[in-house]
Amino acid sequence: MVCIIGITSSFNEGNSQHHVADPYVTAVYQAGGLPFLLPSLDPTQVEDVYAACDGFLFSGGVDVDPYYFGEEPQQGLGEIDPQRDAFEIALARLVLQGRKPALAICRGIQVVNIAAGGSIYQDITTITSLCHSQQAPRYHGSHTVEIAEDSRLYQILKNKDIRVNSFHHQAVNLVGKGLKACGWSKDGLIEAVEIQHKEQWILGVQWHPECCYAIDSSAHKLFQSFIREVKSRKER
Ligand code: MN
Helix, strand or coil, rough: CEEEEEEEEEEEECCCEECCCCCHHHHHCCCCEEEEEEECCHHHHHHHHHHHHHHHHHCCCCCCCCHHHCCCCCCCCCEEEEEHHHHHHHHHHHHHCCCCCEECCHHHHHHHHCCCCEEEEEEHHHCCCCCECCCCCCCCCCEEEECCCCHHHHHHHHEEEECCEEEEECEECCCCCCEEEEEEEEECEEEEECCCCCCCEEEECCCEEEEEECHHHHHHHHHHHHHHHHHHHHHH
């Protein structure tokens, strides 16, 4: 069965091109999904985009405008993409109301959490000394994430402690409505959230499983579970 996975993208003003890093596309494809790249269209288009896809991958990228969680910009906030923010927040709100599965990675977990009414730390470098911006290769797991045993994430990974890569300077602060934290780094920061409703499948991770899909069993299980869920829902 063909399952269309919409992957959100970034936009480069400089060369006027939409971008998705290849590992997202490759991981979705190798796990059995058909990757479709979603440009950051006008938010009035999100209902059509939602209807056209079977599942969604919210990909990594630049910072989210703190306006969306009711804060003024603080020192340490990075680059903002207003069009992408508007499109992804609108799409994430539909996903949170609907029944189509979504995997949200890095910026993605932040977008979904903000769309659910939560907030993020604009710059974690001021609140933790643990290194979340690794200098190691992207496939390398540089810090530990502890997984809650009563979570769906634990059912997928069957592991309480995993090693993950880390390339972020923001993190989930207040958890959005309907979501719950299910993974933490050793400094107590939230590294994974999931939807509480049993009829939905929405999972956010702060790390980048797409970068180690081929070599890391946890990353492999995440994408396999995501695509399996999309297929089983489409069959029903
Ligand atoms: Mn991290």
